[in-house]
Amino acid sequence: MRIATWNVNSVTARLPRLLAWLSSAQPDVLCVQELKCTDEAFPTAEITELGYEVASHGTGRWNGVAVLSKVGLTDVTRGLVDQPGYEDVAEPRAIGATCGGVRVWSVYVPNGREPDHAHYAYKLRWLEALQTTVLAERAAERPFAVLGDFNIAPTDDDVWDISLFTESTHVTEPERKALAMLRDTGLTDVLPRALKYDRPFTYWDYRQLAFPKNNGMRIDLVYADAAFAGAVTDAYVDRDERKGKGASDHAPVVVDLSL
């Protein structure tokens, strides 16, 4: 089984590339983030035409997550257990589904903006709710993974130059501690291969030639339980999808499993 995650940065703007990538990479399950559209505007018809079932959770111009599956799509859950809101709005950032016997969550963790910003405190609260949800989900005996844009670089090697991040979110100790606590629940960071260079970055800013210079970050993660992680036969970042006009600023992370 092939399971992937991809922050597409607008599913409507990315639709031609998304459809082409689904046809060529042929994932059985794709977790999508940053839909930037409502559920009504989600391009369900075009995607179902390729043989996928669709569950989306989107409210408009920001955020939005979805699960696409060719191997069944049941028990859809929208939102986390005790999920906090931002400025009294419950944002669409998490959706869970069972696909082919595997429980997956597609998540878009809040950015945080600046370490002293209210959005950063929101990010940490949101990660607490994610942990609560993971603990509740792990009651069942089935392969399980949280996939998505975590907006955290797990180690200093997961950014192109750590010296440029001294005042930045994504690398702070509290954020990394939240990831460590997720691992402590029994999840493993499934490290993908890089198809070029030495580090498997998943995001490159649109600005300042970040992609050609490989000024990237690894922030799109697959956090898997033992049953899921033990079945992994390969994992890689499809950096080719970051190339050219009309690319998302994130590349897909692809995981192959012997299930």
Added chain:
DNA sequence: ATGACGACACAATGTCGA
């Protein structure tokens, strides 16, 4: 070539992303 930001809501800029 992988090339100097893009998407969206709004109606010219402003917000957000990380």
